[in-house]
Amino acid sequence: xxxxxxxxxxxxxxxxxxxxxxxxxxxxxxxxxxxxxxxxxxxxxxxxxxxxxxxxxxxxxxxxxxxxxxxxxxxxxxxxxxxxxxxxxxxxxxxxxxxxxxxxxxxxxxxxxxxxxxxxxxxxxxxxxxxxxxxxxxxxxxxxxxxxxxxxxxxxxxxxxxxxxxxxxxxxxxxxxxxxxxxxxxxxxxxxxxxxxxxxxxxxxxxxxxxxxxxxxxxxxxxxxxxxxxxxxxxxxxxxxxxxxxxxxxxxxxxxxxxxxxxxxxxxxxxxxxxxxxxxxxxxxxxxxxxxx
Numbered sequence: 001x002x003x004x005x006x007x008x009x010x011x012x013x014x015x016x017x018x019x020x021x022x023x024x025x026x027x028x029x030x031x032x033x034x035x036x037x038x039x040x041x042x043x044x045x046x047x048x049x050x051x052x053x054x055x056x057x058x059x060x061x062x063x064x065x066x067x068x069x070x071x072x073x074x075x076x077x078x079x080x081x082x083x084x085x086x087x088x089x090x091x092x093x094x095x096x097x098x099x100x101x102x103x104x105x106x107x108x109x110x111x112x113x114x115x116x117x118x119x120x121x122x123x124x125x126x127x128x129x130x131x132x133x134x135x136x137x138x139x140x141x142x143x144x145x146x147x148x149x150x151x152x153x154x155x156x157x158x159x160x161x162x163x164x165x166x167x168x169x170x171x172x173x174x175x176x177x178x179x180x181x182x183x184x185x186x187x188x189x190x191x192x193x194x195x196x197x198x199x200x201x202x203x204x205x206x207x208x209x210x211x212x213x214x215x216x217x218x219x220x221x222x223x224x225x226x227x228x229x230x231x232x233x234x235x236x237x238x239x240x241x242x243x244x245x246x247x248x249x250x251x252x253x254x255x256x257x258x259x260x261x262x263x264x265x266x267x268x269x270x271x272x273x274x275x276x277x278x279x280x281x282x283x284x285x286x287x288x289x290x291x292x293x
Contacts, residue, residue, distance in 0.1 A: 008120070012119075012120050013120060016116060016117055016120055016133055017133060017136055017137055017140065019042075019113060019116055020113060020117075020133050020134065020137050021137045021140065021141070022038035022039070022042070022184075023039055023042055023109060023110075023113050024134070024137055024138075024141075024193060025038075025141065025182070025183065025184035025185050025193075026038050026039035026040070026184065027162050027183070027184035028162060028163035029161055029162055029163070030160070030161055030162065030163055035163045039105070039106065039109050040109075042108075042109035042112045042113060043104075043105035043106065043107075043108040043109040043112070044105075044108075045109075045112045046107075046108035046109050046110070046111040046112030047108040049111070049112060049115060050108060050111055070103075074099075074100045074103060077099065077100065078100055114130075117129060117130055117133065131200050131203075131204060134196075134197060134200055135197050135200055135201060135221055138193060138194060138197040138225055138229075139221060139224060139225065141182045141183065141185050141190075141193075142180070142182070142224065142225060142228045142229060142232070144158075144182055144183050145180040145181060145182035145183075145185070145228070146180065146228060148181060148182070148183070149180050149181075155181070158183050162183075162184060179231060179232065180228060180231040180232045181232070182232065187232075187233055188233055188235055189233075190229070190233045191229065191232065191233025191234065191235025191236045191238075191239075192233075192235060192239075194225050194226075194229035194233065194235075194236040194239060195229075195235060195236050195237075195238050195239020195240070195242070196239060197225050197239070198222060198225055198229075198236070198239040198242075198243040199239050199242050199243045199246065201218050201221060201222045201225075201243060202222075202242070202243030202244065202245075202246040203243075203246055205247050205261055205262065205265050206246050206247050206249075206258070206262075208261075213261065215261050215264040215265050215268065216264075216268055218265070219264075219268035219269050219272070220268075220272070222240075222243070222265075222269060223268075223269055223272060223273065226240050227273075247262055247265060247266075248262060248266075
């Protein structure tokens with residue numbers, strides 16, 4: 001069955017970036033009832049799509065055994081949380097009910113996002129479109145964080161349209177002068193996302209040696225996410241180390257293209273920063289002098 005031309009358009013490809021952005025960075029906009037985040041809305045849509053598909057096919061639901069371990073783990077979390085609530089005589093239902101509901105919502109949100117991405121994917125693409133989209137979304141988020149850092153009015157405007165807890169407000173006040181804060185991306189959580197993007201880049205370099213890939217482009221993306229991601233959260237360095245471990249971990253089979261890509265990647269991620277540092281010190285000697293002091 002031929003896809004609609006819209007799914008092959010650049011407009012739809014841009015839409016997928018926006019969709020994945022609001023899935024990865026679930027933003028709670030001010031004025032939304034119950035402060036529901038964007039990921040929850042996607043979960044509701046995903047549940048509706050899933051239910052409609054079941055009703056449309058009139059086929060009995062087949063339980064996927066791959067999710068069995070997940071549901072068993074959620075059950076035991078609820079069970080032990082229930083025992084804890086009774087024993088401690090508290091009303092903390094965070095791990096008894098809320099956590100499990102959150103996981104289920106995330107699963108249905110993922111279902112919705114993957115369905116939308118599948119409409120725009122092509123079978124002849126060697127690198128999964130989800131890899132490209134994820135890396136691009138992280139690059140966009142870091143670019144937004146830089147803009148928010150350089151232009152405080154834009155930062156204030158974006159912060160006022162999203163719900164922020166009192167604890168986050170206190171942390172923001174303490175770290176605004178030296179830490180990058182994104183749109184819906186703050187502190188430790190941003191480091192996890194940045195690190196995962198670096199791991200994806202490492203996987204692309206490692207496991208796509210049979211095709212021609214733009215190593216320079218991926219090296220620049222790696223450096224951009226690593227350098228500025230470190231300014232968002234130091235957790236980013238863990239993803240960078242894991243990514244380099246993936247790239248340079250010995251393979252069972254010798255592949256000349258893989259070795260070539262690995263060496264080019266290593267050269268770029270060390271050569272480019274060296275050139276930039278040399279250029280900065282040459283153009284701005286006062287920076288070099290201040291470091292020497």
